[in-house]
Amino acid sequence: MGSAVVRQEAWMDFLDRSITQDLAVLASVRRKLDAVGHLQEVMRKQYLGLQGKYDDAVALNERLLIGQADLRKEIERKTQAMAELEGELTSARYALQVRQQEIERIYRSRSWRLTRPVRSIGRLLRSVRDRLKMDRRSQVADGESGKAVPATLQSIDVVLKGKHVQSLAGIGRRLARQDKA
Numbered sequence: 001m002g003s004a005v006v007r008q009e010a011w012m013d014f015l016d017r018s019i020t021q022d023l024a025v026l027a028s029v030r031r032k033l034d035a036v037g038h039l040q041e042v043m044r045k046q047y048l049g050l051q052g053k054y055d056d057a058v059a060l061n062e063r064l065l066i067g068q069a070d071l072r073k074e075i076e077r078k079t080q081a082m083a084e085l086e087g088e089l090t091s092a093r094y095a096l097q098v099r100q101q102e103i104e105r106i107y108r109s110r111s112w113r114l115t116r117p118v119r120s121i122g123r124l125l126r127s128v129r130d131r132l133k134m135d136r137r138s139q140v141a142d143g144e145s146g147k148a149v150p151a152t153l154q155s156i157d158v159v160l161k162g163k164h165v166q167s168l169a170g171i172g173r174r175l176a177r178q179d180k181a
Contacts, residue, residue, distance in 0.1 A: 106112055
């Protein structure tokens with residue numbers, strides 16, 4: 001019986017050690033499971049955060065696509081408006097060219113050259129008139145309205161000297177030279 005007791009005690013020691021080892025393994029597994037559970041919770045929170053960011057990115061992408069479509073439409077409208085404006089600019093340039101040619105034709109015409117003395121006399125008379133107006137204003141402002149006649153003659157003299165009035169004979173000679181050219 002002694003050997004059976006020894007075997008039984010040995011068996012009990014073996015079972016005791018096995019159970020102790022198994023409990024240690026179970027405790028280690030439990031700690032690892034707790035760590036895995038904690039990691040799962042952290043990963044779940046990260047997943048939810050990433051899911052929210054993904055949803056935000058999808059919504060932003062949709063808004064950007066809509067904005068992009070709107071911008072393309074706007075670009076198309078602006079391009080069309082620009083083409084219309086370029087057409088108007090081309091028309092305006094052509095009209096300007098036609099007007100310039102017409103003005104050049106008028107300046108080269110005989111009637112324009114023949115009426116040059118009349119235009120010169122008109123400019124001269126307008127400058128005399130303007131000078132007289134200035135003199136009258138300054139005389140009224142100075143209170144010298146009695147000296148109007150000498151000042152008027154002096155104004156006319158200044159204008160005539162400033163304009164270098166040509167004789168009609170000189171104008172006729174110039175027209176004759178232009179006709180030859």
